[in-house]
Ligand code: SF4
Ligand code: SF4
Ligand code: SF4
């Protein structure tokens with residue numbers, strides 16, 4: 001399957017490990033990536049809030065470049081990109097007058113117009129069911145050897161379900177299915193569908209940390225060896241801001257946080273240079289040691 | 295049909311909580327509220343819950359079923375019974391429980407009142423020239439927000455409110471936009487100033503639980519985005535949240551990609567950024583703070599820049615940019631299973647719906 005690949009800003013900048021592991025993993029899962037070069041940030045909900053009409057145009061431009069590749073699917077690797085692009089796509093697909101206006105503007109600045117034919121899908125959805133899932137089971141031969149993994153979905157891959165709609169936002173199953181296919185053991189905890197606080201971690205740190213602590217603490221209580229998330233923003237708060245939680249509570253957490261592509265990548269035997277665990281703030285060493293133990 | 299359900303009871307006198315199992319005979323068309331009525335009538339008269347209209351308009355019967363806030367009079371029991379599922383019913387979250395399924399809505403009303411939930415036209419008596427005529431188009435921007443029945447379902451699972459109980463919350467802020475977007479109101483700036491409070495617009499963590507839960511399609515999170523867009527449009531951008539949002543716009547039109555390294559000083563100011571040095575250095579060590587030079591620039595970024603200018607001159611700035619896309623979003627209908635029916639036929643108000651029969 002050939003897909004247009006939109007990596008978003010974080011995977012180009014502070015989460016390069018997400019991009020390298022995705023690029024290495026995709027061909028093994030039968031996904032051929034057509035990387036989009038002329039695209040910008042989707043705006044992360046911030047441009048939607050600051051200048052919504054500009055948000056719509058930026059996202060339409062991304063969709064238009066994806067359409068120009070001839071692919072039916074635009075693959076994302078970030079929750080926030082997924083929601084932003086799907087929201088714009090639903091608006092443009094469902095309202096011809098709006099799409100015509102936006103397309104005309106795109107053409108005026110030299111970008112392709114958008115015909116409304118692209119579907120936006122997260123990598124998670126491509127490998128959680130159907131052919132992708134079958135391939136995943138074959139590829140994950142190295143296995144996670146019963147590693148206990150806490151799935152953390154994050155908000156914007158689940159809600160609002162009328163825009164995302166892949167699974168029940170209150171009882172999701174996709175990450176669990178993937179953990180199992182990789183030979184790991186999913187652990188359950190209530191905050192797996194809640195917010196990590198990232199969108200307000202700078203403007204309202206205290207409120208954000210009050211949210212962030214819940215999944216971290218609960219997954220530790222549930223006995224997890226590691227957490228996995230499909231979103232680089234969740235990853236950033238769970239991984240990089242964990243030290244702030246430790247400073248605040250005086251507790252040691254040291255909970256390793258894996259990107260989805262890294263978790264599957266470990267099970268599929270990707271190289272260190274592709275997984276790039278050194279780029280994490282919280283060490284992933286304990287997980288790797290556990291997997292190497294006889 | 296035989297309906298089984300479990301209810302979390304709470305007795306304020308003893309302070310005890312208890313999960314009670316009930317089984318009753320109910321008609322096929324029964325909703326959760328009907329079943330509670332039968333329980334109260336036939337099994338246990340001390341069960342406490344609120345209700346009035348029984349038709350999704352008074353907003354009294356908000357409660358949780360299997361952890362999600364719902365209107366009891368909206369939830370049909372038949373599909374649940376057919377699945378063989380025994381649902382757990384409990385009181386809404388983020389508000390103190392008074393008894394069983396009844397919560398104290400006082401904090402909710404206090405926040406609604408903070409919004410000044412009435413029209414301020416700037417005059418007390420009808421002016422000499424008589425009435426003002428407003429067109430449908432002028433009122434359309436607040437159509438969704440005006441649908442709110444103040445049931446509290448959106449507040450129940452609001453993640454920011456769990457962490458900051460003083461957060462105004464989704465219902466109050468949606469109410470706020472209902473007046474900010476009303477062409478008859480003359481106090482828009484004063485309102486936006488008030489809603490830009492520490493516990494206002496920028497305290498929302500975008501968890502989207504409110505949009506997910508609202509039984510009336512108000513989409514409070516979208517209303518909050520509209521308030522943010524209006525605030526920035528009129529120049530009320532002192533909040534770190536507003537500065538953060540503006541930096542994304544600036545990044546997109548200059549380099550195409552988020553200029554992450556400068557995000558903290560641009561949002562919090564240089565002094566705060568220096569205070570964060572130790573934290574930042576640790577992130578830097580792991581490549582989490584990419585160097586600002588040379589900036590990472592997207593190919594053909596001049597298109598994004600030109601778009602910004604072009605779009606800026608077309609008059610759909612502020613909330614209008616969100617409102618213009620709502621017609622398409624409203625057409626996405628839910629199926630019975632909570633999934634999405636993507637090719638749902640369009641529904642025009644006033645016309646019978648295509649699937650009215652059967
Ligand atoms: S959501 Fe984030 S990571 Fe994704 S492209 Fe947009 S800003 Fe970048
Ligand atoms: S909303 Fe208006 S029409 Fe409906 S019950 Fe209230 S007063 Fe009557
Ligand atoms: S916004 Fe929706 S959920 Fe919230 S109080 Fe109003 S009707 Fe209820």
Ligand code: SF4
Pocket residue numbers: 448451452453454455463464497498499500501502503504505514515518
């Ligand atoms: S999106 Fe904002 S207002 Fe809505 S529930 Fe989440 S934090 Fe609360």
Ligand code: FES
Pocket residue numbers: 344345346347348349350351352353354355356365366367368
């Ligand atoms: S009883 Fe009035 S909304 Fe349910």
